[in-house]
Amino acid sequence: MARSGDIIAAVATPLGRGGIGIVRLSGDDLAPIVRAIIGRIPEVRRASKAAFLDSSGLPLDEGVVLYFRAPHSYTGEDVLELQGHGGPVVMRMVLSRCTELGARLADPGEFTRRAFENNRLDLAQAEAVADLIDASTEQAAKSALRSLRGQFSALIQEFESSLVDLRMLVEAGLDFPEEEIDGVDRSDLSGRLVRLQDAVGRVLSQSRRGSLLRTGIQVVLAGQPNVGKSSLLNQVAGEDVAIVTSVAGTTRDPIRESLNLEGVPLNIIDTAGLREASDEVEVLGIQRSWRAIDQADLVLFLVDATQGLTEADGAIIAKLPAGLRRIVVFNKIDLCSELPRIELALGDTRIYLSAKTGEGIELLRSALLQSAGWQSGDEDVFIARERHIGALELVERILVQARGQLRSPELLAEELRLAHKALGSIVGEFTPDDLLGEIFSRFCIGK
Template identity: 40%
Template sequence: MGEETIAAISTAYGSAGVGIIRISGDDAATIADKAFKSKSGKKISEQATYRIIYGHILNEEKQFVDEALALTMWAPGSFTGEDVVELQCHGGITVLKKVLEIVLKAGARLAEPGEFSQRAFLNGRLDLSQAEAIIELINAKTETAANVAAKHLQGVLSSEIKKCRQAILELIASLEADLDFPEEDFARLSPEEIDSYLIKVETTMKTMLHSFTSGRIIREGLKVALIGQPNVGKSSLLNTLLKTKRAIVTDVPGTTRDTIEEYYNLGGIPLLLIDTAGIRESEDPVEKIGVQKTKEIVEQADLVLYILDLKSGVTSEDQAFLSQLPTEKVLIVGNKIDLVSGEEGKIRKKIKKKLVNYRFLLISATEKIGIQELEKEIKNMFFAEKWEIKDKVFLTNLRHKTALDKALATLASARHSIASGLPSDFILIDLKSCLDFLGEITGETVDEEVINQIFSQFCLGK
C-alpha cells in the first residue's frame, strides 16, 4: 500500500494486567520480529493470520524487557485492513513505553490520534459514520449510549442513509435518461409520481432527524444545574442522587463555593449534575465568584432544579432570580418536606400562587422522600415516551444532523421546482446536492480536511 507502518499504545495509560502495542502497515511483521522473539523460535512473519504466540520482548542489545503474546492479523482481515501485529505485554506504563520505544527504533512511526481508525476508513473497512461510532462507544457514559453507539458501529445508521442515497440515485438516473434519450420509448415519471417518490424519502429522513434531540441526550447527557439560596439542600440532593457523600454538607450557609460536577445514570440518560454555590448577596470575594459562576452555569444548563427550603417558603429573592429564566427549563424542587409534616396542602397552594406556570414537586433529600418522583419528572420533561433502542435509529452526531438538514432543504427545493412546473434540469441540481449531503455522513463525498479533523479527535492508539 506504500503507507508508513505505524505503532502506538492502544490500551489506557495506567496500571493493568495487560497492555497492548498495536503495529499496522506493510512492515508490521518485520518490525515486530525485531522486537519480539518467540519461545518456539518461529518468526511472527511466518505465522498464519489470527494466531497468538508466546515469547519475549528484547531491546536492541537483546536484553529481556518483558514477556509478551504476539497476535497476528494479516491484510485485509484486520481492523485497519493492513497487516497488524499486536504485542500484549504487562500493563505498566513504564514497560509499555519501553516496548513502544523498541518498536519505533525498529522502523515504525508513532501513530497520530485516530490514525488506525482513519486507515480502516480509507481502506474501506468502515464508513465514516461507523468510524465516528468507535469514539462514541469508547466515551459512552451509560449502557444505553453504548448500545446506540454499537448499533452505529454495526452500520445501522449507515444502512438507512445508503437506502436514501440509493433512492435518490435511482430517481436521478431516471430523470437523466429522460433528458438524454428523449426519443426512446420507455415509461416516464410524471411530476406527481416524482413528488410522491420524494415524499417517501423525505419522510424517512425527517424521522431520523426527529430522533436527534433524544440521540444527543443519550450521547452527551443532560446538563442539570442544582440552584437555590444557601443551605436549601442542594448538596444533600446531589449526595442522595449519587448515593454517596460527594459534596460537603453543613448547616453553615455558603459551604459550597465552587461547582461540583458528577455524572449520574438516570435510566440510561447520563445526567451531568452540577452542584452550585448558593445565590445570595455577599461581600466575600470568593463567594461572589462562585455566585457569578452559578449564573453562567444556569445559562448553559438543559435543566435547572431550583431548590426551595420549604421552612422558608418562596422568598422575593427566589422570585427575582426565577423571573430571569424560561419556565420550560426549570423544575421547582421544594426540599425538607419532612420538617413541615401535615402542611403539604398549604405549601402547594402557596407555591402555585407565587410561582405561576412552574412545574414543582416536594421532597426530602436527607430522608429520600419524593426522589423517585423527581427522577420520573425529569424523564417526563425530556422524553414523552420510552425509547426502544432495539428497533430505532438515533441520530446522535451534530455533523450528521447538519448534513441531514441540508439534504432535506435540497429535497424541499426539488419539490418546489416540481410544483412550479420547472424542467427536470432544476430538479436534478437539487437531487445531486442532496446526494452529496447524504454522502457527507457516510464519507463518500466528504473532503480530506473534514476527515482529518474528525479523526484528530480520537484517542492515540485508536
C-alpha cells in the first residue's frame, strides 16, 4: 500500500441515510481537486458553505467544506472534507466525482495509516482509533480514548528512555571494562532493572485487564438437559431470549447474547443439554454445544442442586477441555434448602443460585468478572491488544534474565537491546510492513 501521497477518497460516514454524509480526501496536493469540486480554494480550517460541482459545473450537492493544509491535518497531508447530505446516492455521486478528478478509493484504515506514517500518531494510538470506534461498552471507549490521547504510549516511551540509559551504562562498561561505569556499580544497575521490571509489570497488568474490554469474555452455559441453562441465560440477560420448558432437550441451536458486566463485554452462549441422544436434531445440537465449549474462555457448568453432582455430571466434566476455566453452578436452590453462596470445593468454584428467583445471581456476576481477571473499580486500564501484551511480557522476561547477567555485560547489553526493540514495536518503531498492513486492514473505510 506504500503509495503515500497520492490522493485517496472515501465516504467517512456510515453507509445509509443520515443527517450529514462526509466524503473525505487526503493527498500531497489537493488544490487542483478542491478548485474543480467547489470552484475556489476555501480558507483553511474554517467551515464554509459550498456547492459540490460536477464536470459541467452543475451542483451534485451542497454543504459545508473544510480544508486542511499539510501538515496540520489528521493525516499530515492536505485533507478536504465535503459534508453533504447523508444519502447513499448523493454520497456515491460526490465520491465518483472525486475519483473522476484523479482520487482513488481509500483502503480500510488508510487515512489513519498515513497519520501514522507522517508521525501524527504512533502505532498504539492508531490502534486505539479503531478500538474506540469498535468499543462495545463505555469503559472500553474511555480506555481506548486514554490510549488514543497518548497515555499508554507515554508510559512505553518512559520505559524506552530508562532502557536507553541502562544500555548506555552497560555499553560504556563494555568499552572501558576496567573503570566503574559512570560511578554506577552493579547493585545500582540491579536496582534500576528491578524498578523498571516493576513498572513494566504494573502496565502489563493494566493492559491485560484492558484487553478484556476489547475482546470480552466468551462464556458457555453447559450441562445436562433441564438443569436450567436457558433459564439462567434469561435471568442474566434480563429478558426471555431462550425458550424454557420442562421438556429435557428444549434448546437445540446455541443461543448467543451479549451483555455488559461493569463495562466488560460478556458473550454468553446457551447450549443444548449434554446427554446420549438418539434424536437426530438433538444430536446435531449437542455437537454444537461441544464446539461452543471448545471456543469458550470459561464454562458455567450447571447442575441441578436438588440432585447434587451426579455421576452423569462427573462424566461430562471429565470431557471438558483440560485447562478450560469453569464455575460449577448449583441451580434451583429455591427447590431445596441450600442458601445462595459461593464456595471452593475440590478445586472448583461452586455457586449456589436460582435461575428462577434470581437469588445468588449477583454472586455469579462477580465470580464471572473475577475469573476473567477483572477487578471492580478498574478505572486506569488501557485498552490493549495481544500484540502489546506479548511485547510487554517479553520485556518483563528479559528484565528478569538481565538481572542474572550483571557479570556478563555482553549478554546483558544484548538482552537490553532486545527489550528496547520489543518496546519499540508497541509504538510502531520497528514494525514490519506486513504487520502494519494487517493492523490497518481491520479498520473501517474512511478512517
